[in-house]
Amino acid sequence: MKDLLIHWRKFKREPYAVWLGFALIGTALVLLPFATDAALGRSWVRILDHTLLYIMLALGLNIVVGFAGLLDLGYVAFFAVGAYLYALLASPQFGLHLPFWTLLPLGALVACIFGALLGAPTLRLRGDYLAIVTLGFGEIIRIFLNNLNAPINITNGPQGLNMIDPIMLGDFSFSRTQQILGITFSSVHNYYYLFLALSLLIIFISIRLENSRIGRAWVAVREDEVAAQAMGINTRNVKLLAFAMGASFGGISGGLFAGFQGFVSPESFHLTESIMVLCMVVLGGMGHIPGVILGAVLLSILPEALRYIGPLEEALFGRVIVDPADLRLLILGLAMVLIMLLRPAGLWPSPVQRREFAHHDES
Amino acid sequence: MDIFLQQIINGLVLGSIYALVALGYTMVYGILGLINFAHGEIVMIGAMISLAAIQAMTGFALPGPVIVLMGLLIAIPACMLLGYGIERIAYRPLRHAPRLAPLITAIGVSIVLQNIAMIIWGRQYIAFPPLLPEDTYTIAGASITLLQIFIFFLATVIMAGLIFLVQKTRLGRTIRATAQNPEVAGLMGVNVNNVISSTFIIGSALAAMAGLMVSAYYGLAHYYMGFLLGLKAFSAAVLGGIGNLGGAMLGGLLLGVIESLGAGYIGPLTGGVLGSHYQDVFAFFVLILVLIFRPSGLLGERVSERP
Numbered sequence: 184m185k186d187l188l189i190h191w192r193k194f195k196r197e198p199y200a201v202w203l204g205f206a207l208i209g210t211a212l213v214l215l216p217f218a219t220d221a222a223l224g225r226s227w228v229r230i231l232d233h234t235l236l237y238i239m240l241a242l243g244l245n246i247v248v249g250f251a252g253l254l255d256l257g258y259v260a261f262f263a264v265g266a267y268l269y270a271l272l273a274s275p276q277f278g279l280h281l282p283f284w285t286l287l288p289l290g291a292l293v294a295c296i297f298g299a300l301l302g303a304p305t306l307r308l309r310g311d312y313l314a315i316v317t318l319g320f321g322e323i324i325r326i327f328l329n330n331l332n333a334p335i336n337i338t339n340g341p342q343g344l345n346m347i348d349p350i351m352l353g354d355f356s357f358s359r360t361q362q363i364l365g366i367t368f369s370s371v372h373n374y375y376y377l378f379l380a381l382s383l384l385i386i387f388i389s390i391r392l393e394n395s396r397i398g399r400a401w402v403a404v405r406e407d408e409v410a411a412q413a414m415g416i417n418t419r420n421v422k423l424l425a426f427a428m429g430a431s432f433g434g435i436s437g438g439l440f441a442g443f444q445g446f447v448s449p450e451s452f453h454l455t456e457s458i459m460v461l462c463m464v465v466l467g468g469m470g471h472i473p474g475v476i477l478g479a480v481l482l483s484i485l486p487e488a489l490r491y492i493g494p495l496e497e498a499l500f501g502r503v504i505v506d507p508a509d510l511r512l513l514i515l516g517l518a519m520v521l522i523m524l525l526r527p528a529g530l531w532p533s534p535v536q537r538r539e540f541a542h543h544d545e546s
Numbered sequence: 547m548d549i550f551l552q553q554i555i556n557g558l559v560l561g562s563i564y565a566l567v568a569l570g571y572t573m574v575y576g577i578l579g580l581i582n583f584a585h586g587e588i589v590m591i592g593a594m595i596s597l598a599a600i601q602a603m604t605g606f607a608l609p610g611p612v613i614v615l616m617g618l619l620i621a622i623p624a625c626m627l628l629g630y631g632i633e634r635i636a637y638r639p640l641r642h643a644p645r646l647a648p649l650i651t652a653i654g655v656s657i658v659l660q661n662i663a664m665i666i667w668g669r670q671y672i673a674f675p676p677l678l679p680e681d682t683y684t685i686a687g688a689s690i691t692l693l694q695i696f697i698f699f700l701a702t703v704i705m706a707g708l709i710f711l712v713q714k715t716r717l718g719r720t721i722r723a724t725a726q727n728p729e730v731a732g733l734m735g736v737n738v739n740n741v742i743s744s745t746f747i748i749g750s751a752l753a754a755m756a757g758l759m760v761s762a763y764y765g766l767a768h769y770y771m772g773f774l775l776g777l778k779a780f781s782a783a784v785l786g787g788i789g790n791l792g793g794a795m796l797g798g799l800l801l802g803v804i805e806s807l808g809a810g811y812i813g814p815l816t817g818g819v820l821g822s823h824y825q826d827v828f829a830f831f832v833l834i835l836v837l838i839f840r841p842s843g844l845l846g847e848r849v850s851e852r853p
Contacts, residue, residue, distance in 0.1 A: 315780055
């Protein structure tokens with residue numbers, strides 16, 4: 184058994200084994216929507232799409248919370264900015280129909296500017312103040328989205344915007360069923376591959392950032408701001424960069440969300456969404472990319488899994504006592520408390536974080 | 547002019563409730579350096595429990611104010627217990643953990659409380675039964691209800707009591723000592739854990755009273771009411787200088803007045819572009835402005851120095 188483990192460890196490092204692993208995971212990811220479609224039905228492919236969006240969001244927040252250690256409780260505001268920007272510039276609201284290729288970078292850019300605007304005055308503050316201010320900012324954005332239908336109708340108020348253009352690449356519409364090489368790709372399948380490609384891009388960027396000079400500066404600021412400053416890091420700029428970068432990821436996934444749904448309303452950008460994304464980061468393991476992805480996958484599937492609780496309650500008590508949908512947030516809240524108490528570095532922490540938290544236990 | 551006076555009166559009454567809640571934030575912050583995110587939810591639980599008790603007692607032929615008082619007397623110990631429990635379960639084990647950890651448990655606790663309240667009392671608004679006298683007086687063209695006078699008066703008395711407690715009693719001295727330096731206070735024979743527990747308990751009792759007041763004032767209660775109220779009270783505490791009791795009171799009153807004047811005048815001032823539904827935005831703008839220009843607040847001194 185032990186021999187096998189040693190062999191496995193050696194094998195794992197071989198270049199061809201690494202490539203084999205990549206190839207296997209790649210094939211699995213490509214085949215996943217068809218397997219899910221066959222096994223669980225079309226609605227689950229849609230859930231996969233949402234999961235990929237959440238992975239992008241969680242990775243964006245991970246830069247802010249995980250790498251730089253800044254608690255942002257209004258992250259969904261940037262998601263909202265991206266989504267509304269897409270919705271306003273590609274819908275009958277103003278009669279504008281800009282192409283996807285301009286909207287995606289534009290969404291990232293505008294969200295980035297919003298991030299910098301919020302960050303510039305607030306990043307001098309200590310962590311917990313920052314948490315409150317971002318919380319307030321998230322609410323302000325939502326209040327404005329809700330009320331900017333008068334005197335000039337910009338956001339269409341609580342009704343939201345609909346008939347948003349689907350995502351198009353040239354003549355290829357993602358929302359139509361397409362025939363490629365004799366295989367039928369339905370809309371959810373098309374979006375799956377688009378989101379997968381962009382998620383992989385964001386994962387790649389995150390990994391490269393983590394090991395870069397900037398990434399190390401973020402970790403240094405997180406661990407000890409004063410020491411980081413003494414080492415010549417411009418802490419304010421570095422934190423601002425984390426904020427803006429995280430915001431731009433939020434903006435991108437917001438734009439994708441708007442194009443995918445064809446409909447946005449302020450209700451989608453409630454505080455609970457911020458908490459949900461934060462929970463993904465915390466649950467998975469702050470600052471550890473595979474952990475964050477795990478957290479995002481687990482929590483995106485949780486509401487679907489909760490659907491089975493209703494019938495279970497009926498079987499046990501004869502009637503539905505608690506609406507399963509109400510349990511979702513309760514479980515999230517409990518998970519946040521328990522994770523912090525029992526496994527503060529998350530379910531799948533990075534080695535550095537694990538060491539840090541272990542050290543703190545001793546003191 | 548009478549609108550101005552009217553908004554000032556409304557603002558002071560609302561502000562006195564904010565001040566009560568802000569005191570809870572500021573006391574805990576002064577000692578632990580921690581924002582007790584769950585404090586707003588304690589206010590909500592206080593409102594809900596007192597309302598449930600009041601509704602259960604309306605069957606008996608008791609005078610209205612007595613029923614309300616009984617509701618309050620049930621809600622206060624319940625909230626004290628809740629505050630104590632939260633501190634023991636969610637904060638004490640993490641006292642030496644990285645800063646982010648207790649913040650995240652605090653958010654977790656507030657989500658849990660909110661959803662438990664939603665499961666027990668439902669998503670709908672709960673109306674406050676008409677038990678209190680509704681006499682209205684007119685002063686210089688502005689009207690003020692008996693309830694408003696009573697809320698303001700009660701809040702003032704409670705705050706005076708708190709100042710007495712902190713400045714003149716033995717418990718108060720241990721609280722002040724712990725706020726200055728927990729380690730040294732511990733060496734001087736202060737039981738720091740007890741002091742921390744007692745600040746949570748005192749803050750929660752204030753929160754329970756504020757909860758009843760706010761639901762009586764607006765005539766309703768809702769499982770989500772604690773979130774916004776907590777955020778505003780926190781802004782008030784920061785405005786006055788967090789960690790400073792007088793500051794929390796001043797900040798609360800000031801924020802109440804700013805909010806009511808803002809809501810009253812924003813329509814005419816902007817030519818009807820922005821209406822009074824932007825009322826909730828003022829607290830955040832005040833918060834952000836204070837944090838930019840005077841992060842230590844109006845009366846605070848040493849806040850940003852804490853590691």
